[in-house]
Amino acid sequence: MRNRIAAVHTVTVSLPARGDLVVRGAKGAHDRSDFLLVRVVTTDGTEGYGEVSATPLWSGEDGTSAQHFISGVLTPALLGRPLAPVGALESVMDRALAGNPFTKAGLSTALWDAYARGLGVPLATALGGPYRDEVPIKLSLSGDGADLDRTYAAAVEAGFRSFKVKVGLGVPGDLARMARARELAGAGVFLGMDANGGWSRAEARAAVRGLAEFDPAFVEQPVAPGDLAGMAALRSAGLPVIADESVFGVDDLVRLVRADAADVVSLYVGKAGGPGRAVAMGGLAAAFGVDTLIGSNGELGLGAAAQLHVACALPELSTGLPSDIIGAHYYAEDILEEPLDSDGVRVRLGSGPGLGVLPRDDIRRRFR
Template sequence: MPVHPGLVVRGARGTHDRSDFLLVRVVTSDDVVGYGEVSATPLWSGEDGASANHFVRSVLAPALVGRPLMPVGALETLMDRLLAGNPFTKAGISTALWDAYARTLDVPLAVALGGAYRDRVPIKLSLSGDGADLDQAHRTARDLGFRAFKVKVGLGVDADVARVARARELAGPDAFLGVDANGGWSRGEAVRAVREITDYGVRFVEQPVAPTDLAGLRVLRDLGLPVVADEAVFGLSDLVALVRAEAADCVSLYIGKGGGPGRAVAMGQLAAAFGVGVLIGSNGEFGIGAAAQLHIACALPSLSDFPSDIIGAHYYAEDILARPLDSDGTTVRLGPEPGLGVVPRPDLVDAFR
């Protein structure tokens, strides 16, 4: 799917102008249907639609078909035994399994996951590029209703500071503004950048240094600007290491990095137990993935005041859902429907084999 032309992300990890998706369907013996989405971007996870399709068809589906749906956790453990790594691929299947399970119970997925603790979640959108590109990104985001933003940095401190200054000018003095370096700064660059961007009312800095530099994250926390860990935390073991190092004020959780909705909620609960905030991050999920993000956010007992990245179809040139999520660009709202509460468009449902 091509990204909306005005919202192409240009960051330290490259340019994200399209995404590959694999849609997954699970059908139970009672004809309950669950849907999932593999949102895999090679530069991010090393996975894509082709690798996901291969592993689902040749490794995972043959082992899962015919087994009891409940407990879903047992099926997730089975996938781990069959396939090393590939958390985004497993998350697509896990989402479909959880969706079918919640529909079987006739409750929203957030309820099946232990919530719902809230029925709406504040959201933000990334701004990137320079000059006319940055101006267009902000204009497009404003037209979509967004009033909270995250500026992509990590591309050279001088240019980064100038970009943040322009973003603040565009957004206005009261708009929420964070920055995301995607690990693009050295420790020294990060210290300098954090000191300079503080003048522009930045609320947090996300992944300022390399994912493995937990000591560097800890140093930056001492400067006073809240630190959000993203690339530093994929699975549970990464989160434990982060907590032990006291390296972040908040962690950005993904469905894909965690391996599915249930595991993402468990990671969020662990983070909160140790005083680490949680927001829902994104690698560009589409409609089904965005719905799963929403249910995870609503299932978490504690959610950061920082807006989450549940951007869904706002980010792309078209939607895949029969009915879009209830979002106005400032918040996304949870509905009463069972499971994920969404289904793909009829033409996409007909395309499942």
């Protein structure tokens, strides 16, 4: 008898970020997150876990909307269906609910986790890999003056040696912030910059020229997400351009490729709608010569584990640009029974089945 979906349970978790690592960018401060954790149970008793990592300001989704759609729309559409192939279940979710990729990604991750656990293999293996067993990572630096100094000191204490600076908050302030970050980090340390779409075209041109003296490794989302022509024009400056907010799903990626608008695309499990779709988008980007890295929406432990498995399952992943798998460091506490193997320089893939991690026992008891 085929293994089928027997139940879907959820639990909400709200956590503050570490005060000394709070990210402040063009879209505001990310000082806490409300998560919806998801558990899928199959007819043979296998459990799979996922996480909805969404913030209303950025994605238009959060734990409240995710819980409503998962319990009232997606679960009724999935119950009783065979677990495999998981891709078919993702199509069922699309037919039941428009948009909401982060919500679908949390449930999709739980389905993939259950599928891989049933096979007794890591999720990266179920997704077609692994092509690597560790991923280099970086951390965002933000704030000004003493705030920036404090964030940098905390990041270094946590083990980080590669960084990106939040800019897009006005060119004069961006110049001062990047200058101070370079002074703190020293020459030769990996230091990129992320504008979160906060610059106009004119500001972006001025900023890229002015900031060149601080040897930035890249500029991420320099202009508004829909301004692909503006991004394409900036590539002539010779600085690698990363597309983040410009690319959610496959359609966005196709438009980006056609516009020749970026050197690198920042892939998210959440933006893509799940682990399998993120890997598929990475393959499409690679086919057109666009590099990939794993970006972050401030994922917690389960989301960070999903990021890691996707990164390891991608046939092509940037080796020169670290990814943003930071969940083990960013929050005041960890929800995992055992944390990911991360030292701030890289995060390493374990050998356990599925995501290879579980929520803490006190959290597992709260699922309903």
